[in-house]
Amino acid sequence: MLRFDQVSKRYPGSGEVLSGVSFAVERGQMAFITGHSGAGKSTVLRLAALIERPSRGNILLAGKDVTRIAAHAIPFLRRRLGLIFQDYRLLHDRSVFDNVALPLLIAGYGPEEIERRTRAALDKVGLAGFERRYPITLSGGEQQRVGIARAIATRPPLILADEPTGNLDPDLSVEIMEMFRDFNRIGITFLIASHDQGLVSRFADQVIHLEHGRLV
């Protein structure tokens, strides 16, 4: 599903943030990236989502080498990914429905299809009936569930989540992870950055541990 081959990354004006990182996440896995703060977890996810380009090495997505893919092709690859963020990244001037519908609108679905998939996604995260609410009126856990609904609305085969429970209390975190596991059981591959050891040992099929930009 996702493979890193000897990937290194340096940002302009920084040292090497990742050095020769290689790993593979197979289809259907529930994989976690762990490591101390600054180890490079977010960087791995940003590279996988093609937000950043590697300085060296190759990245394969669904068997396709995307290392040097043209900029204009990136949007179409992103539509096959679900992205979930620690700070949710919701649009506050749009309703819950419109937030979840946004990736569908971007992908060019028709109005009926958007309506159907958006409701289905909200239903799956337990937010049926929240369509007309605005994100600010929701709790942190509910906002993250809107973020998850948005990520699964297009039914992507791979979801990348960067500390999705970083802002949530332990009970809510477990609830969110259980939701991920349910989606994982119906075939979605997950790669989740987290430094919550408890969650990782409880839910991980595979752990990618980074220390100072190196795989351990």
Place this chain on the structure above:
Amino acid sequence: MNTMRTGFGSRMSAWVRTWLRLQGHALFSSLGRLWRTPWMTLVTVLVIAVTLVLPLAFYLVLKNLHALSERIENHWQVSFYLEPQVDRKTAGKLLGKLRNDGAVAEARLIDKETGLAWFRRYSGFGDVLQALPDNPLPIVIEVLPKREWEDPEKLASLVERWQRWKGVDFVQWDMRWLQRLKAWLDLAERGAMLAGVILGSAALLVVGNTVRLEIEDRRREIEVMLLLGATNRFVRRPFLYLGFWYGCIGGGLAWILVFGLYLGLRPQVDRLAGLYDGLYHLRFATPGEIAIFWGWAVLLGMAAAWLVVSRYLWSLRHSPA
């Protein structure tokens, strides 16, 4: 073969439908956005309209001057005032000579009596002339040069030649006045073009700046959309429509303002024209001209938006985020 073709056709039409839906969505959502901040929108649109009014007004003034000068330029008439002692017979010979001149298209003689009759009718000094024992007016020959001589410099040389003929007192042609008018028109045309370019760029800047502020406002939204797989085109679209609306509403408003100016000026011009020979009516733009300028205003708005958004998207890709 057949199934392939229908497959392709239906995919094509699905694509077109998607495209139209996205266009429609962007068109009306951008209008909705304008509506949400009505004062800001009103001020922006007014500024755009005002910057467009001046070039439009210039254009109309030039158009009217051209129409006027065309009328005048039809009058390349040259008048020969013969010396007082020249009699009717000698004048007839001169007339024949002129008619044989290769440069002359038409020539006609106005004898003393006709001249006097016209003078009485048009000058308002008829009574004064009545008191004179003799008719003091000379015989006049009016000449219309051929087309190829309808040029101020050529005609001037011609007039100089005729001036030396025997029996000719003086040859009159208001060349200087025509030349000056032409020069002024050229200057005005160039000035109007320059003003159009400058004020057009001003409108471009106004729209550009407004779109820039809007982008600033929606930075987060753009970022999220790109993360969700939006193409540059998708991000650009609502802003293009924003530019479209600014150009469309601003251009329409500019025409309304210019029409107001026209209505205000028309009575004055009519009165002024009434003082001269014919009645000249101030002309407004034709529907075609209105459409073209309006189209340009819309294009201008969209171009400004396109430039600003593209620049922003470019800067996103080329700066460490």
